[in-house]
Amino acid sequence: MTTDDVLVFGGSGSPRLTAAICDYLQIAQGAGEVLRFKEGNLFPRILDNVRGREVYIVQSTVFPANDHFMELLFWLDAFTRASAQSVTAVVPYFSYAQGDKKDEPRVSIRARVCADAIEAAGADRMVTLDLHAPQIQGFFTVPVDDLHALPSLAGEIERLELDDMVIVAPDAGYAKTARRYARYLGVPLAIGDKERAAHDDHAEIIDLIGDVEGRSAVIVDDFSISAQTMVGMATELDRRGAKEVVAALAHGVFAEPAMERIDASPLTRVVTTDSVENQPVVFSDKVHVVSVAPLFGEAIRRIHNRESISVLFPM
Template identity: 70%
Template sequence: MSADDMLIFPGSGSPKLTKHICTYLGVTPGECEVLRFSEGNLFVRILENVRGRHVYIVQSTAFPANDNFMELLFWIDAFKRASAASVTAVVPFFSYAKGDKKDEPRVSIRARVCADAIEAAGADRIVVMDLHAPQIQGFFKIPVDDLYALPVLCDRVKQMNLDNLIVVAPDSGFAKKARKYARYLGVSMAVGDKERVAHDEHAHIVEIIGDVEGKTALIVDDFTISAGTLVEVAGQLLVRGAKEVYAAVTHGVFARGAMERLADSPIRRLLITDTVETQPVTLTPQVEIVSVAPLFGEAIRRIHNRESISVLFPR
């Protein structure tokens, strides 16, 4: 398949990441525009011919989540109606991934609704990163590629030369992925025992399982919004004798107040990726962005050339 058939377009949720992906691939971003009317409606328009081309639309769905998700659907529909040969939705941050199950009466399985909507709009494939619940891949009937930020974040951690490192999962739910971080870095791990009693984005850390005394702790997670869990785990790690605390999180979503909470915490540095770039806060020097554009770019190149992308997944 010729690279001339490839077109990569930026949604308004991911213009910077799209530009970096295009730089990696040596292509120019597709021309398009989004209009926002006074009553809140969105209008998307493709500004070049896509007939018979293989289109990749890059759009994270955060801040504002609903607007960006609806924009993604409109883009998919517009490309299909413009006779694109295929449309791949590249969604670096899939914001409704937490809604993966019916865990109480009379609630929606929001991730399933989103999956159905993306398919109904006409997407042929979806590429995401670090889904909060990997089983969401089963909500789709189209191919789903769930990329891992782990190698990118871990390679940056290795460059930092942290002494006597231990990986810490903030809760048992992330323990399996945290073990992959520990294996990649060649270190041991510990787990936080977290209790969440409401839907207010706050959790209480009950215990740290594992020996962290005298060690440099690296908290790993898939995303953070308020930074509350990270800060509380960091405090408990110091109480239990950890020497220093760092953190590495794929999606730095960051609601208002998160930066102040981080600034007052013992976390020396927080590594995040560039999957979210529309946060309503200004990132502090304490936060370092590690780009995953080359990872997405390589995935797009391999998908476009019908090559395997399994080499992109850590063993």
């Protein structure tokens, strides 16, 4: 691939991941800048000619979520108005994916609102990673490729050479994905039962289905912000006799006081991806980051070449 074929731009939410994707594709990164005015307005500006080109804009929408989401919309609109042939939104971490349903009166389905906005701003396609709820793909009328971090994370787990491993889903809602990890690694599965009474960080671990005593337990989840649920599950696994407790997260969102909780917990290692790169915390030595740049780079290459991307999805 050359810059004559495709242009990959990075928003201010994903500069390092964008550079790594371009390195994988062996292309120069598209030139652009974001000006920030004193009252808070954002002004993304394209510095390359994109007329008739296939454009990909890489932007995670977190820290701060609203600013980076609005910046994404402005980029999409700018590329469309600059006559790009097609514009693909590459959103490694889609912040509002948790708002996927109306589960109480008088609330917004926030993920649907964001999906509508992304399409209205000019996106012809969406590429993302481990959506919190896979049904969010149905909120879009444009194609959505929901990639999976499983092979990247499972490869790192295998390198740890853990004895007598068991995969642990933190709740029943993540059991289906956790079962894919267990099948991929050829190990058994345990499932936690948790209850969250309010819209906060606190979730109580009620029960655990499966045997973890004397085993190396690997908690798998799509994301963690405060680390409270992950640490609560790790503590319960330790109480039930797990020999070692490790966690693998598709998105290490991590706000305060996540690192303090991880350091004080029985967790020996937390493996995550670089889908989020501007966390407001300094990572603990227990946290290890694996890059998903090759995954996104290969997806972009295959989309551009009109090739199937099904080989990127674990069975």
